[in-house]
Amino acid sequence: MRGTDTSHQGGRVVVVTGASGGVGRATARAFAARGDKVALLARGREGLAAAAEEVRRAGGEALVVGVDVSDAQAVDDAAQQVVDAFGHIDVWVNNAFTGVFAPFTEIGPDEFRRVTEVTYLGFVFGTRAALRHMLPRDRGTIVQVGSALAYRGIPLQSAYCGAKHAIQGFNESLRCELLHARSGVRTTMVQLPGLNTPQFDWVLNRMEGRARPVAPVYQPEVAAKAIVHAASHARRREYWVGGSTAATLLANAVAPGLLDRYLARTNVDAQQQTGRHDGPANLWEPADGPHGQDFGAHGRFDDEAVGNSPQQWVSRNRGWMGAAVTVGAGILAARKLAGQVRR
Template sequence: MKFRPKSLDQQTIVITGASSGIGLATARQAVAEGAAVVLVARNEDALKTICDELREQGGRVAYAVADVGVEADVDGVVQTALREFGGFDTWVNDAGVGIYGDLMDIPIEEHERLFQTNYWGVVFGSKAAVQHFRTTGGGVVINIGSINSDFAIPLLSAYAASKHAVKGFTDGLRMELRHEGAPVSVTLIKPSGIGTPFPVHARNHMDSDPQVAPPVYAPEVVAGAILHAATHRVRDITVGASGRMMVGAAVLAPGLADRFFAWSMPKVQQTEKPRTEADSLFAHSDDGDMYRADKGPGRKFSVYTAAQKHPGAVAGAGLGLAALGAGAAVLLARRLSNGGAPGRWAA
């Protein structure tokens, strides 16, 4: 069945993980463009504050307190959207948690909890959305993966594994719905490093505080990609050319990419600050912030991400970046194999 998404000012959008970071940026931008928004998170105080702020700006908003890893909570989100706005048109599965540390050091219960949120939260949300869209004539499911849906890196390997699972589920769901002829658009968004409070919210098994590996993009760049997907049928969007280069290196020169990531990522993801204990793995932490506290939001524009909104322009750019990434991996691996430092290639 043919389906064309509505314009944003005609939509109600459900956003999980809406109390901080990418989810909060998306909610604010969606409201600014006229959409009604249902914000979903575990932290009710933060949700109340954000909704009050958005209502003062004329926004049509509601919130639902939910743990997306609990299916009954997700069903409650649907009921909130039905009660407040009569339903919804786009569902964004953004809620996620992280764990920094070596895989052998991560307790199984933490690993399971991460998957309960990052993977099962996407499954529960996607199923709830599709069931709703089958009764309303169509809608959009947007799942937030990562460039780590395509390759893993040390210290975030459990997170990468969950994002691989999100990609597999999203791609499979898209194909099944296409076979069925269902009026549902399914998009995977794959951000590069983003300047959100993610490192502060993540469980940390390192000796120092973590940081997002550079280069870092602002959450508004991801929000723009999400809202483009809400209004256009698009398979996937990678946010940030740097991420596309790393994916290209991992695909075209996997062995060399392994060597480089094994060498570089343990260094660039750690700060010199002693480890702090607060995180949001099992319970919500302080929310309401879009940005990381110490270094700001990051790059506020990505030419590559903007180009993906114009399919004819992006094909050549994607191939070029993939080849560039593979070439960089080769040069880095050769330099390291000769005992040298990465020099300017570290950027």
């Protein structure tokens, strides 16, 4: 039946971009545990090979496709490889990204363009490739992996925030078009919090200290669980993961000016820790390329990262209770901001 939820359905064909590490890696494993066939799209050979082995051990079937998502033709060719191998595509997860940690004035034009091409246009090209195969079947789900930063920009990540904002607008436009056409193809977006992934050791970093996620930090499996759920319940336009995401987005809706001042005061320090960045930068080349290293799904923050999110349960089971909890969190966050800004 077109557009139906498939929360208990296994054996689907799933494409995950950015599957060699971090959230993509954890998401590929989560789909595989359901018995799905998982196509792994990324640049890094070591990470893709290790991810494919994890998919097989989890109970899924793996297909490795090396691709740079900023290349539209390469993404189209990758989608065709998946269809040639598995027959069709049921779920496409856009997740691949890159970034630069630096003040805007210290990011070169080519660097800013590269972040935009991978993190924004990579989603556009992935969505276009998925639709080419989904629309004729009148079924399929596209999951855009977003962030709290799709709504709320923060210092030192102007290129990444700009790209995530663009994805948000693009996805809303596409969703309206699909609804107008009464299409059986669905699109949804999952907004994520700070996560314990390897990205903080492989992004281009011009800050004084080592990059880190803004606390509280969640394990990538929390994100993966939300993405798998969204893929099976795509009538929902959006999912928020983590209490920090809900509080940030609601505070931004209620008191964006106060949030500007709060983030200006706190988030430069909150995104770095003592020490110098000495790892690879994956802006132009995959991080595991010259080093032959598999980074896996987890970063270096296991000692503080949490493996569950009560707010995610509320988001999945929203109703009057979920609405009350969410609105309450927004009011409390706005009051907290006001108190801290006045100090």
